[in-house]
Every structure is written in C-alpha cells, then in structure tokens.
Amino acid sequence: MSHIVSSPTVSVVIPAYRAAWSIGRAIDSLLTQTRLPDEIVVVDDGSPDDLPGALKPYGDRVISVRQPNGGASSARNLGIERARGDLIAFLDADDYWEPTKLERQLDIFRCHPEVGLVASQYFVEVPGRARFERQADRDRFLSRPLVLTGRKAFEFATIILTSTILVRRSVIGDHRFITGLEPAEDRDLWVRLVTSGPVYLLPDHLVTRVVVPGSLSNSHPDRDYANMLRVVHRHRGLLGRRGLRHWEARLFSKWAAVHLGDGRPRAALAPAWAHLLCRPLSLAGWWVLFKSATLSTLSIIQRITIGLRTKLGVKPRLETRDRVQSVRKPL
Structure with missing residues (x-):
C-alpha cells in the first residue's frame, strides 16, 4: 500500500434514492465535523x-451527480470515479456521522501509515426507540492494525458498516462494488479490500445507522439471501471447506427464520432443509424444519377447509394467515 505523507484530502460519497427527507441530516453531519x-x-x-431541492441550500459545498436508477452499488461506483480525494469515505443518505469521525480516523492513518482502511463501531437508530450500540463479537478486532486472512478476513468484512469506512484511494484502485449482489455488494468489496493489507477498527461509535421502517419488512428475502450466498461462494477459497459450511448454515438458518417470522412457513421449508444438509446434528435446525412443516401443513388444511366452507355457503370465521399467526411463536 502506498503511504500518504502530507495531509490527505478526503472525499465523501453519498448514494441517494428517495432521500430528500434525510439527505440534509447526512450532509449536516459532514459539515459539522471537527475536520471537514x-x-x-x-x-x-x-x-x-425533490432531491435537487433538498441539495440546493448547500450550493457549491456539495457536488451533485445524477444517473438513471441503477442501485446503490452503481451510484457508489460513479461517486468513486468522480471523487478526487486521497481518502474516500462512504455515507448512506439515511445515516449520519458523529462530529469527530473524520478526525479520529485520520489520527489512525497518521499513527499507522501502513493501514489502508479504517472503520469504527456504530449506533443503530430505529424510529420510536432510543438509539443503541450495535452489539457484536468484535473485541478481538479492535484498536490495533490487523493483517487478516482466511475466515477472519471474511468475518471482519461482515461486521463493518459501509457508512463507517474511510479507505485510501490507492487501496480501492480498480476495485468496485458489483451490481446485482444487493444487499451484500458492500460485503463483497470489503472482503477484497481487507485482504489487500492492514486494516483498523476503532472502538468509538462514530456513525449512526438509521433503520427506516420500510427496510424492516425484508420484502425480498429470497433474492437477498441468494445474493448473500453468492458472495460466500465467491470467496470460498478464502473460507475453506469448514468456513463455507459455517456461513451456508448460518445464512440458511436466517433465511428460514425470516420466512417463518413473516408467516410464510412453506417458503421456510427449503432453506430449513438446506440448513440441515450443512448441519445434520443441529437440534435447532430440526426444530425449525418441524415448525415449518407443521405450520405449512396446517395452512394447507385450513385453506382447503375455507374452500369447502365457501362452496357450502358458510362464511369462514378466520382467514388462513390469521389462524397461522395465532399459533406461531417467535423463534
């Protein structure tokens, strides 16, 4: 990695779609940095x-570039091409920074010139709830330069948030976000960058990730988890056989849980079974499969019952989905 000797310049790339309501808060958090x-x-x-209208008050303090809708990956890639800084940071339009974020990260680059990427811990904000610290098993990665390979490199790439990252342009090089891998496209890029040289994870919570209500519905779980699996398989050489099985089992388990949580037990059957193929001795996996099969069978029986009631002119007392929900318990 090439070292930056003089004071580096910093570019911040913000992809924005339907973000007129939040872009002001994001930009304001940049303009109140202790190091702008x-x-x-x-x-x-x-x-x-009206995103242009929301940007207008900022004048030439913001460079605005427009493209046809192509998704966050495409927008970030265009931002990288347009940016001129020695260091590039990313900020999602929903999120915002703490005032000392850039200052703290630049301190790390000065103290550890071999480091190519600096991330930090972060808060999570959900409407109607108090902001809380994102909890994860990260202590072994904190507060020191790390050279990561294998499963540790992949794990590190999964726990860092895009809006926390500050990376050298020389490290990004020709690497770009791959479109069509959403929502795991950022994870894929961070795996590639993390394995290219030393990285650093600050213990400070310097970013707030805002979870908007629409994102809580997980409206495309099959696409999302299929893409996450694609990323896992793209880096199977890094993970090795055991690591590959671990991540497959983990994703299939979450995939099934999402479908069960949304009242779709039949859709949960395939990922639940796939999880057991990875971990045949998993008692939790067998329970999820049993629960999926039971609720799916009950749903089919109740639909048949409702159909017969309809033909006989008897008004059903309870819709199928409501009946299934009434017997469903949280995982």
Whole structure:
C-alpha cells in the first residue's frame, strides 16, 4: 500500500434514492465535523423525489451527480470515479456521522501509515426507540492494525458498516462494488479490500445507522439471501471447506427464520432443509424444519377447509394467515 505523507484530502460519497427527507441530516453531519471533508459527492440515483431541492441550500459545498436508477452499488461506483480525494469515505443518505469521525480516523492513518482502511463501531437508530450500540463479537478486532486472512478476513468484512469506512484511494484502485449482489455488494468489496493489507477498527461509535421502517419488512428475502450466498461462494477459497459450511448454515438458518417470522412457513421449508444438509446434528435446525412443516401443513388444511366452507355457503370465521399467526411463536 502506498503511504500518504502530507495531509490527505478526503472525499465523501453519498448514494441517494428517495432521500430528500434525510439527505440534509447526512450532509449536516459532514459539515459539522471537527475536520471537514474536502469534497462531498452526492450521486442522485434517479431519485423521483425533490432531491435537487433538498441539495440546493448547500450550493457549491456539495457536488451533485445524477444517473438513471441503477442501485446503490452503481451510484457508489460513479461517486468513486468522480471523487478526487486521497481518502474516500462512504455515507448512506439515511445515516449520519458523529462530529469527530473524520478526525479520529485520520489520527489512525497518521499513527499507522501502513493501514489502508479504517472503520469504527456504530449506533443503530430505529424510529420510536432510543438509539443503541450495535452489539457484536468484535473485541478481538479492535484498536490495533490487523493483517487478516482466511475466515477472519471474511468475518471482519461482515461486521463493518459501509457508512463507517474511510479507505485510501490507492487501496480501492480498480476495485468496485458489483451490481446485482444487493444487499451484500458492500460485503463483497470489503472482503477484497481487507485482504489487500492492514486494516483498523476503532472502538468509538462514530456513525449512526438509521433503520427506516420500510427496510424492516425484508420484502425480498429470497433474492437477498441468494445474493448473500453468492458472495460466500465467491470467496470460498478464502473460507475453506469448514468456513463455507459455517456461513451456508448460518445464512440458511436466517433465511428460514425470516420466512417463518413473516408467516410464510412453506417458503421456510427449503432453506430449513438446506440448513440441515450443512448441519445434520443441529437440534435447532430440526426444530425449525418441524415448525415449518407443521405450520405449512396446517395452512394447507385450513385453506382447503375455507374452500369447502365457501362452496357450502358458510362464511369462514378466520382467514388462513390469521389462524397461522395465532399459533406461531417467535423463534
């Protein structure tokens, strides 16, 4: 990795889609930094709302670039091409930074010039709830330069949040986000960058990730988890056989749980069974499969019952989904 000797310039890339409501807070968090960024690049990803109007008060303090809607990966890639800084940071339009974020990260680059990427801990904010610290088993990664390989490199890439990252342009090089891997496209890029040289994870909570209500519904779980599996398989050489099985089992388990939680037991059957193929001795896995099969069978029986009642002119007292929900307990 090449070292930056003089004071580095910092570009911040913000992909924005339907973000007129939140972009002001994101930009304000940049303009109140104790060390201001040198460049703010907002990529309007074909947003149908009045994003230009929301950006207008910032004038030439923000560089706005517009493209046809192509998704966050495409927008970030365009932002990287447009950015001119020695260091590139990313900020999702829903999220915001703490005032000392850039200052703390630049301190790390000065003290450890061999480091190519610095991330931090972060808060999570959900409407109607108090902001809380994101909890994860990260202590072994904190507060020191790390050279990571194998499963540890992949795990590190899964726990860092895109909005926390500050990375050298020389490290990014020709690497880009791969479109079509959403929502795991950032994980894929971080795996590639983490394995290219030393990285650093600050213990400070310097970013707030805002979880908007629409994102809680997980409306495309099959696409999302299939793409996560694609990323796992793209890095199977890094993970090895045991690591590959571990991540497959983990994702299949979560996939089944999402379908069960949303009242779709039949859809949960395939990932539940796939989880058991990875971990045939998993008691939790067998319980999820049993629960999926039981609720699925009950759902089918109740649909048949409702159909017969309808033909006989008897009004059903309870819709199938409501009946299934009434017997479903949280995982």
